[in-house]
Amino acid sequence: MHDESLRADCSSCFGLCCVALPFARSADFALDKAAGRPCPNLSEDFRCGIHSRLRGEGFTGCTVYECFGAGQKVAQVTYGGRSWRQEPATAEEMFAVFPVVRQLHELLWYMTEALSRPAAEPVHEELRKLLERTEALTREGPQALLALDVAELRDEVNVLLLRTSELVRAGAGRKQRDRRNADLMGAKLKGADLRGANLRGAYLIGADLRGADLGRADLIGADLRGADVRGARLATSLFLTQFQVNAARGDAATTLPEALSRPDHWRAARP
Structure with missing residues (x-):
């Protein structure tokens, strides 16, 4: 890609x-x-x-x-x-x-x-x-x-x-609330179904996204610093960058787009 x-x-x-x-x-x-x-x-x-x-x-x-x-x-x-x-x-x-x-x-x-x-x-x-x-x-x-x-x-x-x-x-087949530029700092979103969500520019600093499904979610400009994405499904997320992935906290169970790499510090992170 x-x-x-x-x-x-x-x-x-x-x-x-x-x-x-x-x-x-x-x-x-x-x-x-x-x-x-x-x-x-x-x-x-x-x-x-x-x-x-x-x-x-x-x-x-x-x-x-x-x-x-x-x-x-x-x-x-x-x-x-x-x-x-x-x-x-x-x-x-x-x-x-x-x-x-x-x-x-x-x-x-x-x-x-x-x-x-x-x-x-x-x-x-x-x-x-x-x-x-x-x-x-x-x-x-x-x-x-x-x-x-x-x-x-x-x-x-x-x-x-x-x-x-x-x-x-639209291909996610479900209507999501528009969360563009939303303040979701520290939000409890563990296991949330966020398929097709508009999260453009959202503040997800320190958010708990463990196991969340972000398939086809628009993440352009979303702030993922310290966000816990362990086990999250990000493989088909839209406009996700290496910069955002590096800033988040993931693990071996986190799925990523093929174009992105799993950061070294993810492997070193403890649960």
């Missing part, structure tokens, strides 16, 4: 997420770091010096983050394999370009999934055209990328994703 260009390949990147992005001391990060400043754990070869023990060292946020392949696109395509260390004059610009391309790749991820859904066939032609246009934008030069109105493009894509959602969720 998704090609490898939409998955992070850290070996082909210049540690861009470890430099370009800021983070603050919190439960997710052990220290403060300003945008554009390399993380102290970033090695000279652009690899993380504590990758195997990030959670234990207080960098849970790093194990959750997903760039949708934007890192290697910026490193190898936009800047032709020339790193910010090799050419320091490009650093500030490169760090500004990275989040733009990351947003474009996220849109590509959603459109690619929409094209894989037979129920969304009525909008496939429009989706293909917009996907091709978006992919072409990711190959533009730095100045064109920085001048791009990503919000305008996102609105255009969202029209087709909303239609996709309606078509896919």
Whole structure:
């Protein structure tokens, strides 16, 4: 469903997420770091010096983050394999370009999934055209990328994703209450039948979703940080991303879409 260009390949990147992005001391990060400043754990070869023990060292946020392949696109395509260390004059610009391309790749991820859904066939032609246009934008030069109105493009894509959602969720064969942007933090939803639910942008932080059925549920933008999805059925959920899966708490019984991987920390988690 998704090609490898939409998955992070850290070996082909210049540690861009470890430099370009800021983070603050919190439960997710052990220290403060300003945008554009390399993380102290970033090695000279652009690899993380504590990758195997990030959670234990207080960098849970790093194990959750997903760039949708934007890192290697910026490193190898936009800047032709020339790193910010090799050419320091490009650093500030490169760090500004990275989040733009990351947003474009996220849109590509959603459109690619929409094209894989037979129920969304009525909008496939429009989706293909917009996907091709978006992919072409990711190959533009730095100045064109920085001048791009990503919000305008996102609105255009969202029209087709909303239609996709309606078509896919209708296939669940049951009418669900609209829970778009709903505050479901800590909600007790163990074993809930959420097939076909509209959970776009819902706050599911710390929610108990053990054994819940989220088949064909729209999860685009849903906040799953700390959500307990052990045994939950997510294999046919709509617009679920690796970022969301990484943020949740699952186990071997949790079913996932084929395009997503089971996080290492799920295996280490205790009941």
